[in-house]
Amino acid sequence: MWILLFVTVLWYGGLFFQSFFLHRYAAHQVFTMSKAMERVTYVLTWIFQGPSYLSAYGYGIMHRMHHAYTDTEKDPHSPSHDTNLFAMMWKTKTIYQDINTQQVEVDSKFTKNIPQWKGFDLFASSRVSRLLWVAAYIAFFAFFATTWWEWALLPITFMMAPIHGVIINWFGHIFGYVNHQMKNTSKNLFPFDFLMMGEGYHNNHHKHASSANFGEKWHEIDITYLIIRVLDFLGLIQLKPIKIKN
Incomplete structure (x- = not known):
């Protein structure tokens, strides 16, 4: 029981901060927050993503490139140009690391207002932090695991962020349904996205990338957006008014 609870907390906690902070804030800036709140969110992202921590700087730039070059050879992750999901994951990792360590020159249009906390990222992305x-995690499993199949969940905890990414960036461009016919392969994975907290409405997101709410139809409930609305109501963040064009 404790192992399942632990994995569930890591799954949804890591997913929330990847969606809320890295995706909707860093990449698309659909809301604003104070510098203090930004720093707090950096730390919470590190806590919930743990060994698979992703930098807002590296993720934000790479995701903007994905929208600019969707399903072309310049797309950092696309089933259209990668032979399998593992090849795509490796390519994505390489591009992310090159951007995050500033080993490659990036067009300024992708770096505008991208949040960056160099000192913290240097630690949080380090091998020491990940180890x-x-x-x-191993100590937790050693203390609480009681069956062999619980140990089978341990590798998943090490790779949460890449697993979340591949579900959307691979399967979200192959399986599902579309609300909008577009010049890319983006799909909505689920009629109700219980698994990815709204990230699964990928076709909707590609159509309206500046919208904080990824859901459109009555059954497309975006759980992350509901939490964003609460945080906005509490004054912890400030949603930007967006006028969506059809």
Whole structure:
């Protein structure tokens, strides 16, 4: 029971901060927050993503490139140009690392207002940080795991962020339905996205990339957006008014 609870918390906690902070804030800036709140969110992202921590700087730039070059050879991750999902994951990792360590020159249109906390990212993305999280997860499993199949869940905890990414960036361009016919392969994975907290409405998102709400139809409930509305109501963030054009 404790192992399942642990994995569930990591799955949805890591997914929320990837969607809320890295995707909707860093990449698309559909809301604003104070510098103090931004720093707090950096730390929470590191806590919930653990060994698979992703930098807002690297993720934000790479995701903007995905929207600019969707399903072309310049797309950082596309089933249209990668032979299998593992090849896509490796390519994505390489591009992300090159951007995050500033080993490649990036067009300024992709870097505008991207949040960056160099000192924290240097630690949170380090091998030391990742190994400490791995050791902590192993210790937790050693203390609470009671069956062999629970141990089978351990590798998933190490790779949460890449798994979340591949579900959307691979399967979200192959399986599902579309609300909008577009010049790309983006799909909505689920009529009700219980698994990816709204990220699964990928076709909707590609159509209206500046919208904080990825859901459109009555059954397309975007759980992350509902939390964003609560945070906006509490004054912790400020949603931007967006006029969606059909």
